[in-house]
Amino acid sequence: MPLKRIYIFLFVLLVEVANLSATGNGVLKGFVFDKQTHVALAEVNVQIVGESGKTQTNRNGMFSIRVARNGIYKMSFSHLGYKTIVQAIATDSLNAEIYLESQSVNLSEVLVNAVKKSSPLNEITVEPSAWATSITNISADQIRKMGATSTLDALKYSMDGLPSTQGRRKKYYYLVRGQNMAADYSINGVSLSTNGAGPMAQWIEAPSMLPATMIESIEVVRSGNSLLLGFSGLNGVVNVKTKTFDKATTEAEASYGTFNSYRVGVLHGGKFQNFNYAFSIYNDKTDGPANRHSYENLWNIYGKIGYKYKKLLELNVENFYTYGTRFVTQAVDYQGLTLPMRQLADIWEYDPMRYNISTVRLKINEAKSASTELQMSYILNRMDLYPDMHLFTVDPVTKKSVVGDSIIRNHMLNEPDTVLTLAAFQAVQPFANNYLRVAAMYASSANYTHGKSKRAIYSLAVLDQHSFGRTDIHAGVKVIREYYNYYVPNQGFGDESRAIQNQSQPVLVNFSTGVSYRRNSRLTYNVVLNSGELPVDNSSLQLYDDGSVGKLKQEQRIGLDLGLQYKPETGANIEFTLFGIRQNNASEYTTRSYYDEDGLIRYYERNINLSTLGLEGSYQSPVFADRWSGFANLSYKQVYQSQSSAYKKYTKQPPFIGNIGVSYAHKGLEINIMGKYVSKYTTDRFLQKEVDIGNYFNWDLTTNYKIAHTCLEAFGSIINMLDSHYCTVSPIYPDFGRQMKIGLRTKF
The missing domain is CATH 2.60.40.1120 (Carboxypeptidase-like, regulatory domain)
Incomplete structure (x- = not known):
């Protein structure tokens, strides 16, 4: 295979160049x-x-x-x-x-906890110890090796995670453990409540676009229920931790690649007396593949400032802003099964697209045994949306769709959508080795462009954890209630005369409890039990097997995680997690459509009961022979749907997801090869019937070379080396295939 030979030649050439000996002191x-x-x-x-x-x-x-x-x-x-x-x-x-x-150190058989970050007095939203094996941590170094440019890129090889891109509506989203709803996001522990935004939730993608250069680490809570992060926490939470600079640092980069794509940007951060600051600006532009309507030209601007007064007070303010043009990728027909066929003609455009995320954290350490944190986040989503389409007809003879060249211009939409969150946390240490946290959280969303609604979410959480030498236990509860100030049926797109006004929704109660046992400094066992409820769209209709129609029921969920963490003397890290999830009244879309009272086409949904049993394992190697390192994480799960006391396999989730990576570093040269395999599963999204997807390998290659006696580094990447046009949601939105780029960066 010519391409394979080229890869081998480049690899050997780069290694030989790097082996040139260096002399001198x-x-x-x-x-x-x-x-x-x-x-x-x-x-x-x-x-x-x-x-x-x-x-x-x-x-x-x-x-x-x-x-x-x-x-x-x-x-x-x-x-x-x-x-x-x-x-x-x-x-x-x-x-x-x-x-x-x-780490914890053993002195005279007494465990002394030296992990400052695990103290809720220092990091008020940190998860209890028992969650350690249910959390994936992605470091800045791992993000760099991936060649990631955004949060979503950095999540690509995470444990049991499936980052997805699609052209229709929300372009980016991230699913963990095969769940049907996207994970919540938070930034430095400040929840954004994107999944609590109602109809707007599917349009909130700004957190996934945060520039990777500003990310210090990403914490993925794979298991629900995170009581202090996210709207409900039951669908997992992605907590992005941004960099703080203790000395003046400047980074800049420029790259060019496939589809006439380029990226240029600069970052600067530093510290002045009690202040630290950071600022970055990046421009990403691509024409996208031919005839796919995928042009983008986006500016990402980020700023952060922090102030610390002795050990008493800390204030951090961050702002992320995206501005530019994005064309919504045009769907492609799949075996004549696209449903509805008309969406093949859609060529939506956001011009301009404007996202803004602001977060504020004020932490007060009023005593050695007590701390308070006040949080605020604000998301403004204001985009000029042009829902245009090509002229669409159906051939009367062949019954096939015909997409013409002429374009039908539709009315531009540009009203803003907003999400505001406020939270107050109190952490106290009432006695030795015990921490009690209480949180009051509020979120409100006002949606106009993507469905008309205005609603508020009130929640209260209590979490207690205690350490008994080698054993840590925790227990907590979170109560959530939604209040509809104004909510238009049909996910906000229906007749406003039938809007729900001033109505409280049922109270949702979520629980979490767990135990962590440290057998020694290298081996830890964890058990976590969670349960909770998820809200439901009151206007959605359920289609029963006998053809009758009713309202969707509220989902109830219970989960159990059994984890093991082992850290051998070699410096490796090994983790295993056995998990089970029971979902009563989970919802999914059917292929049956109907016209509602407003004359709009909708899809029936249905409640289903699912039982999941899975195993996750990860391995992070030490450095071998001063040059080689690697990682691997695998997840396997079986999902069963229960019907009338009988069980059958549920095939709309991939049973197996595997990620692997190998890194080679020697004399300024670094080569990273990473691969992802997703097993076969099925989908009927935007299709007339269920079809197979998945069963694909994705291999990426990244290289970095530090140019001797300079502060420059050359880099390059080949993404999707095998040119696999896989899909993660529906085959009408396949991947763009192989993409290459080269670039130059500097840091001083």
Whole structure:
């Protein structure tokens, strides 16, 4: 295969170039930080493995060791209360950044918890210890190796996750454990309540577009019920943690690739006295594949400022703004099964598209045993939507659809949609090893363009956790109630004369309890039990098997996670999670359509009962031979639908999702190969009948090369190397296929 030979040739060539020897004296230098707080660590022991050269970091976390020759050295970093790590550092590195992770240390058989980040007094929305094996953590280094440019890109290889893109309506969304609803989002623990936005929820994609260059890590809560994050937390939560800079840092990059795509941008952050700040601006433009109506030209602007007054007060304000043009990708016919056929003619355009996300966090440490945090988020979604379409007809003889060249211009929509959230958290330590958290949360959404509604969400959560030496337990409850100020039926698109006004919805109650047992410093067992309820669209109709019609019922859900985490002396990390989910009255769309009282076409839904049993496993390797590292995560689940005391397999979720990655780094060259496999499953979205999708491999290749004696780095990538036109939602929206790019970046 010619393409395969080209890949092999490029790989061998790059390795040989990187093996050119370096001569002369050199210096190994850098900074060591706490991985969670990003505070510089003093008195960290730094030593070259196998050699006598060693030192300690100063009060600014800085280290410097002079060596006899240039090259890459294996270095050990150790500090009481932190995990010892070994990392390869090159003498041509400007200033290496090392991040140490806190850990519990065993002193005279007494476990002393040195993990500052796990204290609710320090991080008020942190999940209890038992959740550790139900959470996926994606670091900035992993994001860089993927070549990700946005949050959604960074989620591509996450455990049991399925990031999806599609042209119709919401372009980006992320599903965990095969659930039918997208995960909630939060930024630095500030919930955005996107899934609590009613009809607008499917249009809120701004969090997935956050620039990857500003992300320090991503925390994916795979299991519900997260009591302190998200609208309900039952569908999983993606918590994006942004970077904070302790010294002046500037990054810039430019790249060009397939479909006449380019990306240019700059980032700068730093610290001035008690203030820290960050700012970035990036422009992404692409023509998209020919005849798919996929042009985009978006500007992403991000700003962050923080203020800290001693240990008493912390204030952080962030703002993310997107402005530009996006064409909604045109659907393609699939075996004549597209439903409705008319959507093949849709060529919607957002021009301009405007997203804005603002978050504010004010943390007050009023006492050693108490802290308060006030939060606010505001999302403004204002887009000039042109719902245009090509002239559409149906051939009277062949009965096939005919999409003409002429364009029908429709009325432009440009009213704003907004989501506002307010929250107050109180954390107290009433006695040793016990933490009690209480949260009052409020969200309101006002939707106009994408369905008319205005509603409020009130919730109250209480979470208590206690440590008994090696064992941690937690229990909590969250109560949610929605209030419709104004809600138009048909998800906001119906007749306003029949709008629901000033009506409270049923109270939703969610529970969570769990136990974590640390057998020793390397082995931990976790158990988490969750239950809760999900809201339902009151205007949706259910189609029963006998042809009769009724209202949808409210979904009830219960879940159990059994987790194991093992950290061998080699520095690897191994996790397994066995999980079960029972969903009563889950909802799904049928292929049967009807005209409602407003004359609009809709699809019947139906309630189904699902039972899921699954196993998740992950492995993160240490660095081998100073060059090689890798990861793998796999998930397998069986989903059964119960009907009249009988069970049958539910095929609309992929049973198996596997991700794997291998990285090679030597003398300034880094090569990363990552792959994703999704097993076969079925779909009937936008189709007349159910068809098979999935069963695809996706392989990506990224390379980075640091140019010696400069602050420049060349990089390139081949995404979807095998040119697989797979789909994740419906075959009328297939992937764009293989995409390549090359670029140059700098950091100083």
